[in-house]
């Protein structure tokens with residue numbers, strides 16, 4: 001299985017559908033992975049993070065792509081931009 005085997009829209013939907021943890025609307029990687037695996041089956045952790053990095057780089061989701069926190073949010077729900085890990089930071 002590779003990144004391209006995970007449809008972008010399915011991953012974005014998993015982020016959106018995962019329960020938000022706080023007022024800043026973060027979804028933990030565990031909750032997102034659970035939602036994603038419910039949709040398309042088991043996904044290796046390294047592949048999950050690789051896919052998340054690509055979607056964050058392309059602006060389809062926001063959050064932490066490096067695994068330091070592993071939290072994500074839909075691109076249109078960035079209520080805490082200072083805590084997003086951006087490539088330029």
Ligand SMILES: [Zn+2]
Nearest residue numbers: 064066068085
């Ligand atoms: Zn990070």
Ligand SMILES: [Zn+2]
Nearest residue numbers: 062078081084
């Ligand atoms: Zn953000």
